[in-house]
Amino acid sequence: MIDDGKITVLIGPSGCGKTTTLKLINRLIERTSGDIQFDGISIDKIDKIQLRRSIGYVIQEIGLFPHYNVFENISVVPKLLGWDKKKIKNRVKELIELVNLEYDEVVDKYPLELSGGQRQRIGVARALAADPKILLMDEPFGAIDPINREILQDVFLTIQERLKKTIVFVTHDIREAIKLGDKIAIFNKGTLEQYDGTLSIIKKPKNDFVKNLLGKNAELNFLEFVKAEKLLKNNFIIVKSFEEIKKLKSKCYVFFDKKYEGFLTLNDVKNKRKNLRKEYINFDNSVLEGINIMFKNNIHYLPILKKGEVIGVLEYNSILGE
């Protein structure tokens, strides 16, 4: 069962069957048993060629056609589907902008004239060309250096936030799986070891194989990719002055008078600390950054700011509880 509009990551060591599973979906490899269905219809009942045209397919950067320029590469499937020229042109422009490239700069270039990262973006754009509901991606960022890979993953997540495609994504990089996956399917030697939501797998790995694959830092890896606003808590009180604190009982007091001024924890108040703590975290920073700030300052609370407003606090105890 693959969820609509979500990213499902297939992961495992090489030869475990993840790529094979992906190719079974667009029938590059035919099944010998079992069934795969789209909206309740077996894929055997859909014409192979039509099926593939309705599914986006991205492989490592090498998949672009070297004798086609960017425009021609992106318009392959629309042309196969017989779209008219104007519609294709508009679509190509839209897609190049979607993947954060300059249309005029890249449209006439050939794959060999592009950087690895640009090529991969064009690969994603090409797969999205005919607006498929489903996207199959086979280690699309595998051949790219770590820095650009992070950037591409971020671009990819932003695109997915907007388009909400149903994506099946193959990788052998657990960090990538945790970062991108809404759900993760873990394969080993041709069998499915565990298939569940990313957080559930991290919290309850089914066996040693899964545990080893996740590594010792799985929780921290996960927190690196969760934005602070996702874990915000409301157990804090906004005050304007020290006087107000005395009447109240809360574990965290945020000083706010038209703008954020700082905060104090209950311990600070008990210890009669006079100067406010100035630390805070932006809503779109990662929880891991928040934890880092907490460690440095030996505090258990951290206000979360969004456009100058305090929208909540990060609470150390509840992060690990989540």
Added chain:
Amino acid sequence: MSYIKYLSYNYEKIIKELLNHLQIIGTALPFAIIIGVGIGLLISKNRKISQIVLYIANILMTIPSPALFGIMVILLAPFHMSLGKPPAIIALVIYSLLPMIRNTLVAVKTLDKRMIESAKGMGMTEFQILFKIKIPLSLPIIMSGIRNSVVMGVGVATIGYYIAAGGLGYFIFAGLSRGRYEMIITGVILLAILGIGLNYLMLKIEEVITPRGLKIK
């Protein structure tokens, strides 16, 4: 007789045989391309068959060209075409097959498999993959096979003289038997110019038909 004098008395004959030579090569070429490249593309999917076909083409290559022309004369006798251009053209086609089949096979085999798979995964039919991806990308290597065949054909076609097909072979073989060096020299120079000229021409064609995206280094 001096060389210059020979040229000025015989320029009509020279032009005639030059055209004959070109006609033999020119007629054989399209057949050789269609058969050679066609076979190469057809068998490229099957390793075993392609090995067998290459083996046969290799054997055909080892037949000395005069012998092949002789065999053609015998084989075509029942059709009353045993002498003249037809046997020469057919012999030339057979000779050209090996470089064409081999280069076509190499070209298709060296294509990136992942790219073909990507094309397949996007919903291209076998036919579309062949004409939109495989052939355009193989064209440079196939063309160099064709160029090899043509240049080789310039030499092989001289044998045509022996079976009354005409061509530049006349100046060499007739010159030899009559001991007329100016004839031999004329033939050799013309053959050399023709070989170099056709090679250059084919190189230019190769350059023109190589897809732009492949020329970027």
